[in-house]
Amino acid sequence: MEEKGISQAVIGRLPRYFRYLGELKDEGVERISSQELSELMKVTASQIRQDFNNFGGFGQQGYGYNVEYLYQEIGKILGLDRTHRFIIIGAGNLGQALGGYLNFERRGFIFSGMFDKNPALVGKEVRGIRVQPMEEMEQFIRENDVDIAVLTIPKTGAVEVAERLVNNGIRAIWNFAHVDLNVPEGIQVESVHLSDSLMKLSYNINRYLQESGQ
Amino acid sequence: MEEKGISQAVIGRLPRYFRYLGELKDEGVERISSQELSELMKVTASQIRQDFNNFGGFGQQGYGYNVEYLYQEIGKILGLDRTHRFIIIGAGNLGQALGGYLNFERRGFIFSGMFDKNPALVGKEVRGIRVQPMEEMEQFIRENDVDIAVLTIPKTGAVEVAERLVNNGIRAIWNFAHVDLNVPEGIQVESVHLSDSLMKLSYNINRYLQESGQ
DNA sequence: AAAAATATGTCAATGAATTAGCAGAAAATG
DNA sequence: CATTTTCTGCTAATTCATTGACATATTTTT
Numbered sequence: 001m002e003e004k005g006i007s008q009a010v011i012g013r014l015p016r017y018f019r020y021l022g023e024l025k026d027e028g029v030e031r032i033s034s035q036e037l038s039e040l041m042k043v044t045a046s047q048i049r050q051d052f053n054n055f056g057g058f059g060q061q062g063y064g065y066n067v068e069y070l071y072q073e074i075g076k077i078l079g080l081d082r083t084h085r086f087i088i089i090g091a092g093n094l095g096q097a098l099g100g101y102l103n104f105e106r107r108g109f110i111f112s113g114m115f116d117k118n119p120a121l122v123g124k125e126v127r128g129i130r131v132q133p134m135e136e137m138e139q140f141i142r143e144n145d146v147d148i149a150v151l152t153i154p155k156t157g158a159v160e161v162a163e164r165l166v167n168n169g170i171r172a173i174w175n176f177a178h179v180d181l182n183v184p185e186g187i188q189v190e191s192v193h194l195s196d197s198l199m200k201l202s203y204n205i206n207r208y209l210q211e212s213g214q
Numbered sequence: 215m216e217e218k219g220i221s222q223a224v225i226g227r228l229p230r231y232f233r234y235l236g237e238l239k240d241e242g243v244e245r246i247s248s249q250e251l252s253e254l255m256k257v258t259a260s261q262i263r264q265d266f267n268n269f270g271g272f273g274q275q276g277y278g279y280n281v282e283y284l285y286q287e288i289g290k291i292l293g294l295d296r297t298h299r300f301i302i303i304g305a306g307n308l309g310q311a312l313g314g315y316l317n318f319e320r321r322g323f324i325f326s327g328m329f330d331k332n333p334a335l336v337g338k339e340v341r342g343i344r345v346q347p348m349e350e351m352e353q354f355i356r357e358n359d360v361d362i363a364v365l366t367i368p369k370t371g372a373v374e375v376a377e378r379l380v381n382n383g384i385r386a387i388w389n390f391a392h393v394d395l396n397v398p399e400g401i402q403v404e405s406v407h408l409s410d411s412l413m414k415l416s417y418n419i420n421r422y423l424q425e426s427g428q
Numbered sequence: 429a430a431a432a433a434t435a436t437g438t439c440a441a442t443g444a445a446t447t448a449g450c451a452g453a454a455a456a457t458g
Numbered sequence: 459c460a461t462t463t464t465c466t467g468c469t470a471a472t473t474c475a476t477t478g479a480c481a482t483a484t485t486t487t488t
Contacts, residue, residue, distance in 0.1 A: 033466085034465075060465085062454035196229035260479095261476065263436065
């Protein structure tokens with residue numbers, strides 16, 4: 001299983017495959033062909049085969065793919081066979097929502113700390129984790145082998161906090177602040193720009209109204 | 215300004231242009247060239263010009279682009295010159311977080327209702343909006359000219375709720391549930407699959423570890 | 429007011445991603 | 459156990475997206 005230069009287009013589709021395969025597995029489905037999966041997921045069968053072949057091919061001619069095996073393999077590719085400890089910076093509603101997701105835990109993402117600069121939130125508990133003041137963040141990262149920091153703070157401050165995170169050994173940032181973070185080579189950033197997403201929706205509403213005549 | 219068959223790749227970049235132009239405007243910058251903008255945003259100048267030209271061209275040779283004008287025009291393309299009323303289905307932390315974002319209001323997205331099936335949450339207020347029971351959803355949509363429904367409920371139930379929304383005249387769904395919604399032609403769906411995003415991050419962490427030798 | 433510099437819009441070239449097609453391996457059938 | 463069917467892995471073709479190059483319009487400089 002060699003992985004070199006897999007495009008982000010492919011990576012971006014893997015979680016969706018993983019989700020569908022997990023559901024099939026739970027339904028007791030043992031095997032599936034690219035054809036069947038393509039109908040279910042509404043993508044071409046060719047794309048499915050091509051995507052999987054990036055990682056060496058998990059199927060067998062005349063049989064198809066074994067659901068359980070394929071599920072496991074994609075999980076491995078996505079790194080879900082390891083555990084990743086994460087902390088949340090910003091204990092507002094969004095931070096609390098993400099801290100509360102039990103599904104993340106199931107995939108090996110362990111919620112281990114939460115920080116906020118607002119004294120009113122410090123001390124509050126989210127799923128057994130006590131919100132700590134921002135001053136304690138650096139030490140906590142160094143002492144607790146934290147991989148991922150989730151940034152759920154307003155954009156003012158996000159750049160500065162990101163820098164502090166990186167300086168203390170964070171490998172990855174899941175960024176919900178509405179700014180682009182510039183981090184050194186080797187630090188992974190995945191941004192979720194909610195307002196961008198909403199604007200895309202807005203565009204498509206408008207487009208449809210225009211195309212179908214006001 | 216003719217728009218036909220603009221690719222989603224282009225649309226996906228518009229909100230980011232809009233964000234940068236808004237910041238430049240606030241800083242008092244009057245004009246900018248594709249070259250300068252490309253350095254700021256870390257994309258090629260050619261792509262910027264190509265993207266804008268999909269909509270007819272907003273610049274002038276020898277001058278560049280007027281920041282204020284370009285900002286306005288992209289806003290119009292994204293439909294931000296109109297107002298859209300939205301409701302939130304699911305008054306958990308995520309729903310509350312989205313209801314609380316003042317920035318959406320600034321862009322013309324008006325938070326007008328919130329619903330939850332949990333009686334413990336009904337009656338609670340989020341930014342002046344009272345959480346109503348699910349049973350009142352249909353009538354509210356019909357009587358209040360609601361464009362967008364934000365789905366912040368668990369995946370069980372999301373498909374059924376989506377159907378109810380569509381049957382009562384919703385045009386667009388901003389979907390945070392971890393399922394793919396199948397809606398009729400003409401209904402817009404924009405999904406934010408948070409766990410997919412986290413898995414991509416996980417993949418990239420792993421990849422880097424492997425490439426740089428364990 | 430002429431010359432030099434700037435910077436767009438557009439076309440062409442390249443590169444990336446998706447889809448189509450098919451040889452051949454395995455499974456199912458009779 | 460031979461024949462037919464199924465279905466992958468792979469290569470080739472096609473489509474889509476990005477980048478490069480340049481003619482030309484506008485601005486700035488001298």
